[in-house]
Amino acid sequence: MTADGLSRVFAALADPTRRDMVARLAGGDATVNQLAEPYTMSLQAVYKHLKVLEEAGLVSRPPGPQPRSVRLELDVFDAVGGWIEQYRRRAEARYQRLDAVLAAMRDKDEARDQERKGHQR
Amino acid sequence: MTADGLSRVFAALADPTRRDMVARLAGGDATVNQLAEPYTMSLQAVYKHLKVLEEAGLVSRPPGPQPRSVRLELDVFDAVGGWIEQYRRRAEARYQRLDAVLAAMRDKDEARDQERKGHQR
């Protein structure tokens, strides 16, 4: 992945609303209206977020019948994960505690719930 | 990690200059001046970037003698890595190709070189 691509992905994931969208899309495809449902913002704002995610390659909108579906593109997470991984490995080597990783992954669900509430800017 | 913390980390990593700093700090601690050396921007601008990294918890500045050192804080990468990991696992399960991960990690060095050149906004 190019440096510019990495920047776009990180920038896209820096917004809580967009991370929430990603999390929800991981559970399955959705239409824009379904995606927009939990938020108080306008539909156009949701489209803007979607465009950012799409330009970062995190999401795709396969052509189809009118309520087009939004799909999570998982490939990009490999690239970003690889970038993170090199530093994470150092951390693991340094502190010899793999359990922190597992704890972090166990915490992700409640972190996501917290985040769902704070989606408005 | 709180949702707000995640946002700060991703936002911090969205900037190529800051990712470059992180990459260089992974090779060892440095002073602000050493960090600023490769860039054409002012020292104050570098200091600002450093502050962003510090507020995201990616970097610490242990008190010490006058040329203070900047140190990479690796713990945060665990948390972020954990967040990414859940989607990465889906990708791996879906496509059954772990090799893509390794390829991505092999590419990171040249990607970083590319990035070093394009650090100005």
Add this chain to the structure above:
DNA sequence: GCGCGAGTCAACCATCAGGTTGAAAGTGCA
């Protein structure tokens, strides 16, 4: 105690990002 270099703070400027509203295309169906 003085001076110098490293580090920091503050004010300012330009651009970007997230949101709004309004209007205009597309698309599908009765």
Add this chain to the structure above:
DNA sequence: TGCACTTTCAACCTGATGGTTGACTCGCGC
């Protein structure tokens, strides 16, 4: 055809971000 719904585009506002310059503080060697 016509209508309703989805999607997109454009203009605008506000706050955050990345950069600048200038001034100020902090340690340390002499």
